[in-house]
Amino acid sequence: MWKFKTPGIPDEYFERTDDVPITKEEVRTIQISKARLCPGNIVYDIGCGSGSITIEAALQIESRGKVYAIDIDPKAVELTRKNLDKFGVSNVEITLADAKQKISSLPLADAIFIGGTGGDTKDIVNLCYDKLKPGARIVVGIILIETLYSVMETMNKLNFGSVDMTQITISKSKKTSTGTMMLARNPVMVISATKN
Template identity: 70%
Template sequence: MWKSKTPGIPDEEFERTESVPITKEEIRAIQISKGRLSAGQTVLDIGCGSGSVTVEAAIQVEESGKVIGVDIDPNAIELTKKNLEKFGISNYTLVEGNAKEKISELPQADTIFIGGTGGDTKDIVELCQDKVQSGGRIVIGVILIETLYSVLQTIEKLNFESIDITQITIGKSRKTKTGTMMLARNPVTVISATKK
């Protein structure tokens, strides 16, 4: 269905519901690029929500790789499954449950994406340290300043290097009766790092 390899599938291509969040296409494109994915890799998507990152990551790692999406919300798992099927993705596993309880059961990964984890992001980062392979990447998307602060403190204490912080503010166009206006979206901060 999706012919392009470039990250940033338009949001309207995904199945959506109001109750399940989606990582917006521009943010997702940057997050995927920070993950530095390649064919054959294993990727974890913790807090997969609508599955937009799961889908994009699966395209990048190709059929020789695999992506595992985790979410506590059964509606998110169902929506992620619909989106994976819509885009013809077969190299995935979905895990429903609390990430803090499920991470220990997951395999080692080359890249871990963390987002949509409620107030548990710091704890999830700590748990993921043992799941990301040496030289692997961790990519965390945050909205709240408090979460940013706690995640940065945590990641600096753990076995990570090349820590990068990128704040993204997007304005999207919308047609009006008299022309085109730009609407600002909430800023998102993306923290990425490499495991030593």
Template identity: 55%
Template sequence: MTWNYKTPGIPDELFDRTENVPITKEDIRSIIISKLRLREGITAIDIGCGSGSITVEISLQTRAKVFAIDSDMDAINLTEKNLTKFGVLNNAVIIHGRAQDVLPTLPMVEAIVIGGTTGETDRIVKLALSKLNKGGRLVLTSILIETIYNALKAMQESNLQDIDITQVTIAKSKKTSSGTMMISRNPVIIFSGTK
């Protein structure tokens, strides 16, 4: 097995990656997984699965069905490759398509993570919530100011409980010829709430 630990935050370098498909970095991924409050056996949806890193982490934590959605075929192929690499392909249903079209066809689940809204934040949040069981957790991440504004508005209008907004700024070390320096990554806003 590629990852023999119960803790989230699989190192990024263990995932297969390509330049044109985004990956949620390991530190951010750890926080997302903690905000989802996963348990073994719960089902989940990963909207905008990208490289599949979150889908893999959810699958390892829950050992249950995870629906991974992305509109980019390269992302779908990479997600499948990473799920296979980590031995959890059988836990996942990988769906190529737009979340707006796919969500109405999916069953109810206990956890949903939204990693991309393609400018339709309000609609995707509402569709996602229509597939979330009472007491389930919704987590949404964004680096775009417009999405941040729209996500907050959509979550507040949906009467989610315990809405939490966390801004995370990570800096990682990099060796230089004279020592070690810290390189900052983009700040990420993480929204979470309970239905």
């Protein structure tokens, strides 16, 4: 369905529901680039929501890589499954679980994406540290300032290297009866880092 190698699948290509979040196209593109994925990588998508990051990552790592997608919300898991089917992506294992209980059983990762975690982001970053291979990348999407602070503090304590924080503020065009206007989306902070 998506015949391009570049990330940035338009949001409207994904199956969506109002009660399951999606990482928006432009933010997703930046997060995928921060992970520095390669074919054959092992990737986690924690808090997979609609599965947009899962699908983009799965396409980047190709069939010899694998994505482990986890969400605690049954509606998110079902929506991710629908999107996997829609895009014909098969190198994904999706699990309905609390990530804090599931992470320890996963293989070592080359990249980990952390999205919606219901307030457990700091704890999940801590758990993920031991599951990252040396030189592996972690990418955390954040909308709350309190979460941003706790994740930065945790990354500093864990001695992550190449820590980068990027604030993404996007406006999208919308046609009106008299022309085109720009509508702002909520800012998202993306923290990325490398395990030393």
